[in-house]
Amino acid sequence: MDTLQIVMLAGLILMACISFASLAWASFLDGKYRNRPSPKHYAVHVEGVNVFSEEDIAAAKEEAQAGFRKAVTDSVGAIEPALTSSISTISEKAEEMAKITLSQEFEKYQSSFAALREETIKEFGELQKQIDARRDQLVIDMEAQFKKQQAERMDAFNTRIADVVSSYLVEALDKGVDLGAQSKYIIHTLEAHKEDIKKDVLS
Amino acid sequence: MSARLPVDVYSPDQIGIVLWELDKLISALRDTNTRSVVTGSESVAAEHHVSALLLGVLRTSGISERDQVALESLQAELQTVRSSAPVAHFLLSALPNRNFKRELVAWCRQNLHENLLVTFATRGDLGGGFVLRVGSKQYDFTYRAQLLNDKKRLVEIFDNVR
Numbered sequence: 037m038d039t040l041q042i043v044m045l046a047g048l049i050l051m052a053c054i055s056f057a058s059l060a061w062a063s064f065l066d067g068k069y070r071n072r073p074s075p076k077h078y079a080v081h082v083e084g085v086n087v088f089s090e091e092d093i094a095a096a097k098e099e100a101q102a103g104f105r106k107a108v109t110d111s112v113g114a115i116e117p118a119l120t121s122s123i124s125t126i127s128e129k130a131e132e133m134a135k136i137t138l139s140q141e142f143e144k145y146q147s148s149f150a151a152l153r154e155e156t157i158k159e160f161g162e163l164q165k166q167i168d169a170r171r172d173q174l175v176i177d178m179e180a181q182f183k184k185q186q187a188e189r190m191d192a193f194n195t196r197i198a199d200v201v202s203s204y205l206v207e208a209l210d211k212g213v214d215l216g217a218q219s220k221y222i223i224h225t226l227e228a229h230k231e232d233i234k235k236d237v238l239s
Numbered sequence: 240m241s242a243r244l245p246v247d248v249y250s251p252d253q254i255g256i257v258l259w260e261l262d263k264l265i266s267a268l269r270d271t272n273t274r275s276v277v278t279g280s281e282s283v284a285a286e287h288h289v290s291a292l293l294l295g296v297l298r299t300s301g302i303s304e305r306d307q308v309a310l311e312s313l314q315a316e317l318q319t320v321r322s323s324a325p326v327a328h329f330l331l332s333a334l335p336n337r338n339f340k341r342e343l344v345a346w347c348r349q350n351l352h353e354n355l356l357v358t359f360a361t362r363g364d365l366g367g368g369f370v371l372r373v374g375s376k377q378y379d380f381t382y383r384a385q386l387l388n389d390k391k392r393l394v395e396i397f398d399n400v401r
């Protein structure tokens with residue numbers, strides 16, 4: 037067993053002794069405090085003492101109320117003129133403000149009314165222009181349609197008349213068509229359209 | 240040499256007839272020439288009937304009916320003319336007589352094309368005037384069309400009717 041081991045063993049024995057002593061001391065203190073007496077509480081009641089009698093209290097109340105009435109009456113008397121003048125001033129001010137407000141509102145109303153009137157006039161003007169333009173367009177369309185229908189009717193009439201004339205020629209000439217009489221017309225027509233026909237021939 | 244057509248030969252059908260006759264004539268000439276080579280004797284050309292149409296073409300072109308080479312050349316040219324020459328189609332209210340046809344064909348060849356071919360057809364309800372079709376273009380020169388094209392004239396006609 038070397039020195040270190042001896043020292044450690046001695047330390048262990050010392051620590052065990054100290055622990056035992058501590059436990060013994062703690063159990064001694066615990067027993068000592070458990071045997072101490074607890075403090076006591078005592079209820080104390082003090083009876084009140086009547087200083088004034090009932091009559092004295094009633095007289096004091098009446099006197100206090102009379103004083104209060106007098107003070108209120110005095111105060112009202114002092115306040116009333118100021119209140120009256122304040123009311124008249126306030127009413128004057130209110131009337132004045134009402135006048136100012138009313139005139140301002142009336143001016144606003146007038147300006148709004150004028151603007152509305154201007155706008156209405158402008159819109160009516162635009163509407164009138166649109167109506168005029170639409171009317172003019174309708175008149176133009178109607179005239180164009182009328183002319184178109186007139187031209188179509190005239191074309192139909194002319195076609196019908198040409199058919200009548202052609203049919204009359206066929207009926208009148210029947211088999212007696214003389215091309216000799218037409219030869220001048222045919223040659224003349226060919227001469228008149230020579231250039232056009234030549235273009236088609238050469239193309 | 241370029242084939243020139245007489246005014247009597249104006250339609251593709253007539254050229255077809257001329258070509259058919261030319262073919263017969265050329266065949267006959269070949270037979271005669273072959274026979275002379277085989278027999279070794281001078282060939283005597285047989286008389287071959289030639290129509291007025293072919294005769295007109297030969298005279299206009301200045302070709303003898305015994306000149307085989309020239310005839311073959313003419314045949315080729317006529318075939319070219321038939322396939323490529325422009326054609327004008329006349330629609331009339333009645334068939335024109337020979338003189339009027341000649342007049343029309345002559346005018347067309349003088350003013351439109353030297354080898355222009357022409358056909359004639361009729362339509363009874365045409366009344367008067369004519370319709371000319373060249374290629375895809377058609378010209379309506381009937382009296383009815385003239386009346387419709389010239390409305391003022393139509394109004395004048397009706398004004399004159401009392």
